[in-house]
Amino acid sequence: MTVQLEDVTVHFGRTCALEGLNLTVAAGETVALLGPSGSGKSTALKAVAGFVRPSRGRIRIAGVDVTDVPPAKRGIGVVVQQYALFPHLRVADNVAFGLRAARRPKAEVTRRVAEMLDMVGMSTYARRFPRELSGGQQQRVAIARALAIRPPVLLLDDPLAALDAQLRADMLDELQKLRREVPDVAIVYVTHDQAEALALADRIAVMRAARLVDIAPSADLYAAPPSAFTASFLGGANLLPVEVSADEVRVAGHPLAGVRAKEGNNLLCIRPHAVRLGSGGLPARLLAAQWRGASSRLTCAIDGLPDVRVHIDVPAGGPLPEVGAQVSMVLPPEACSLVPAGTR
Numbered sequence: 191m192t193v194q195l196e197d198v199t200v201h202f203g204r205t206c207a208l209e210g211l212n213l214t215v216a217a218g219e220t221v222a223l224l225g226p227s228g229s230g231k232s233t234a235l236k237a238v239a240g241f242v243r244p245s246r247g248r249i250r251i252a253g254v255d256v257t258d259v260p261p262a263k264r265g266i267g268v269v270v271q272q273y274a275l276f277p278h279l280r281v282a283d284n285v286a287f288g289l290r291a292a293r294r295p296k297a298e299v300t301r302r303v304a305e306m307l308d309m310v311g312m313s314t315y316a317r318r319f320p321r322e323l324s325g326g327q328q329q330r331v332a333i334a335r336a337l338a339i340r341p342p343v344l345l346l347d348d349p350l351a352a353l354d355a356q357l358r359a360d361m362l363d364e365l366q367k368l369r370r371e372v373p374d375v376a377i378v379y380v381t382h383d384q385a386e387a388l389a390l391a392d393r394i395a396v397m398r399a400a401r402l403v404d405i406a407p408s409a410d411l412y413a414a415p416p417s418a419f420t421a422s423f424l425g426g427a428n429l430l431p432v433e434v435s436a437d438e439v440r441v442a443g444h445p446l447a448g449v450r451a452k453e454g455n456n457l458l459c460i461r462p463h464a465v466r467l468g469s470g471g472l473p474a475r476l477l478a479a480q481w482r483g484a485s486s487r488l489t490c491a492i493d494g495l496p497d498v499r500v501h502i503d504v505p506a507g508g509p510l511p512e513v514g515a516q517v518s519m520v521l522p523p524e525a526c527s528l529v530p531a532g533t534r
């Protein structure tokens with residue numbers, strides 16, 4: 191079932207937390223709301239859940255206007271950052287909660303709870319209390335609880351934020367699996383972590399300062415970001431000032447063969463892993479090199495652009511130039527895109 195936000199605006203006193211958000215999430219689709227802290231992601235999610243009232247705009251679920259419907263009557267599954275399980279209820283009773291509130295028959299509740307616990311791999315923990323579980327286990331139970339009522343819409347508010355890195359990676363695998371098991375659910379996934387957004391979302395909505403900046407299928411947004419903000423927030427792109435004439439793009443005076451000029455777009459966007467050191471490139475100096483295990487992150491400055499830092503990720507193992515050495519930096523044209531300046 192589709193979720194639609196139309197011009198949704200939320201104020202907290204004099205703070206505008208969300209400004210005119212238009213967003214549609216289709217049944218079976220996962221849309222990640224990605225953005226820095228305070229950009230309005232959680233507020234958007236709370237507006238859909240019914241926890242905050244928009245000062246303007248409408249919210250529809252399956253075409254029905256729910257803007258004035260209380261949260262419990264929207265039939266939405268919600269998982270928040272801090273597990274929020276009922277501490278006095280055992281795992282099975284936490285999962286059963288929504289079903290019992292909806293007065294489902296006892297046999298159905300028992301069956302559904304078993305199905306849900308099985309789906310999140312928590313069947314053997316049914317009799318435990320939340321305090322007897324790890325953070326990741328609690329979050330799995332929270333997801334089972336949210337999905338038990340078969341909601342058409344699942345809202346996940348930074349559900350992995352409280353977990354350590356290893357557990358986060360494991361849970362990310364599980365969330366991918368879960369998506370396949372509930373193919374008709376519309377999922378809104380709030381995160382400040384670009385890796386989570388890329389791993390899970392069909393489309394990513396990038397937010398900044400209460401507004402939606404860009405929205406597109408994840409791969410498109412990564413490959414050809416429409417704005418400098420999205421380029422750097424999603425995937426940490428290098429942004430180099432370029433001179434653009436009718437048929438040529440130049441960096442520090444050097445023409446870049448194969449990069450097509452776009453009027454008004456005078457920042458060149460290229461990912462750190464796409465830049466290469468090789469002959470015939472732009473003259474630059476290596477300023478720093480950090481070994482990161484599987485790769486090294488090099489920081490360079492192009493001659494003539496002393497204030498711009500260019501990051502290059504090179505696979506570990508190969509020889510590296512000395513810090514301070516003159517290098518030649520190759521920007522493969524197929525990895526370059528141009529974005530407008532002033533959208534950083």
Ligand SMILES: Nc1ncnc2c1ncn2[C@@H]1O[C@H](COP(=O)(O)OP(=O)(O)OP(=O)(O)O)[C@@H](O)[C@H]1O
Nearest residue numbers: 202205207225226227228229230231232233234382
């Ligand atoms: N209950 C509230 N009362 C007053 N201001 C609020 C309230 N909730 C959020 N805000 C403000 O609204 C803005 C957006 O907050 P929101 O929580 O939506 O951001 P976010 O992008 O989800 O951030 P984070 O990633 O840190 O959770 C912020 O400036 C925040 O301080």
